[in-house]
Amino acid sequence: MRAVRLSVTTAIATAAALAAVTGCTEKGSSAGGDRVVNVTATDDKCEVSKKEFPAGHVELAIENKGSKVTEVYILFPDDRIVTERENIGPGTKQTVTAEVKAGDYTIACKPGMKGDGIRQTVKATGKGTVAKRDPRLDKAVAAYREYVQEQADETLPPAETFTKAVKDGDLEAAKKAYAPSRIGWERTEPVAESFGDDIDPKVDLREDGLKGDQKWTGWHRLEKALWQDKKIGAEEKALADQLITDLKEWQNRVGKAEITPTSMANGAKELLDEVATGKVTGEEERYSHTDLVDFKANVEGAQKAYDLLKPVAKENEPALVTELDKQFAALDTLLDKYRADGAKTDQYDFISYDKVGEGDRKELSDGVNALAEPLSKLAAAVVTK
Structure with a gap:
């Protein structure tokens, strides 16, 4: 269950282990591109590099610059989940690829993996369909x-x-x-x-x-x-x-x-x-x-x-x-x-x-x-x- 599954102390230790073993500290796709959205998460901010991107495949290049383990979500307007990535440890980076149709979405960061998150409204532009x-x-x-x-x-x-x-x-x-x-x-x-x-x-x-x-x-x-x-x-x-x-x-x-x-x-x-x-x-x-x-x-x-x-x-x-x-x-x-x-x-x-x-x-x-x-x-x- 994705709500609060572990204490923050345990989460930080777990995420650090994941980072060490899984390569979560690899460099994200900071080179940019129409379909890359850089997401910078801190303990009190969730910054995105762009508010609009083409419908189809979008890549979130996430960096956690906060002191807490965080989660990052792409959400439909009614809070249904398009995709998520959990357990992003402090000082680590992860890349998430998702498929989205044209429309409005929310990118949410959840420092400490709690609450409704810090949110940014974004838009996928196009004709309402994704790439073939x-x-x-x-x-x-x-x-x-x-x-x-x-x-x-x-x-x-x-x-x-x-x-x-x-x-x-x-x-x-x-x-x-x-x-x-x-x-x-x-x-x-x-x-x-x-x-x-x-x-x-x-x-x-x-x-x-x-x-x-x-x-x-x-x-x-x-x-x-x-x-x-x-x-x-x-x-x-x-x-x-x-x-x-x-x-x-x-x-x-x-x-x-x-x-x-x-x-x-x-x-x-x-x-x-x-x-x-x-x-x-x-x-x-x-x-x-x-x-x-x-x-x-x-x-x-x-x-x-x-x-x-x-x-x-x-x-x-x-x-x-x-x-x-x-x-x-x-x-x-x-x-x-x-x-x-x-x-x-x-x-x-x-x-x-x-x-x-x-x-x-x-x-x-x-x-x-x-x-x-x-x-x-x-x-x-x-x-x-």
Whole structure:
């Protein structure tokens, strides 16, 4: 969940590690060009080099000159997300490639990864369409749209099993059903997040991400009740019904999400950021310690997007594809070490994450970072001519 996933101190340490391993300090595209927008983020400013650019592929060359880890977004006027890049550490640079149609947008920087951000209104100019796309990429988008719909459809039955156990007051059955109910969501979370605050905060918010008098609902509210409070009361049973209502909204809307080849590629990177800032740290599933299940699902979702884009990326950047294949395989092998009792029959049968020591967590973090670096280049690879 993209709200507040970690403390600022942890975020700075994580982002510094990402910068060191992933090359986030590489020079941005400061040479300019009609399609390059230089974004300079500080703790109290979000400066852009131009307010207008041609519709099509736009490149954000981001530099964080502040003291806090930041996020940068391109948003539709209604706050739906076009693309985002999280965990941009102080003193580092990142480049993000996105596809935009003609129209008005907002570029937002979020120092400390909190709040609505510091915003600049920008405009993509043109006739309302983007540049002609490789037909293989249109097929990739269509296949990915089908995949995310399947994941939403397939999430409802295990979610209903979970919520039924909650409503029955069966604590142990609810605990058992909790992690499996989240797999489809974790595989496709960037698509759900693209709807802005309409769905994601309702179902996947952690307590430290609450704003003002916002009511805490969703999986993690129930997670706390099951593992920490060890009780199921009337409120929890009502929240179980609300979770299904919200997941059905996601199911009904996911097929209408804005999806482009670059949003698929950037979404794959976002899933790795989810792992780096939530799962590896143990903060996502802080009560249930089922982080490795989420970890596996995040990586699977990232690989699905990559596999669909791979034919074009391989033609444009063969060395990048070779590295991505290597790092995906290495991370899968690493995850296999943490299966419960060496289990191979259930790919989600992992040990409790509180049993994973600091040294092993560091190894997992290194594996994630080794994949995140080349994955951050995938969006640019699929638009290279």
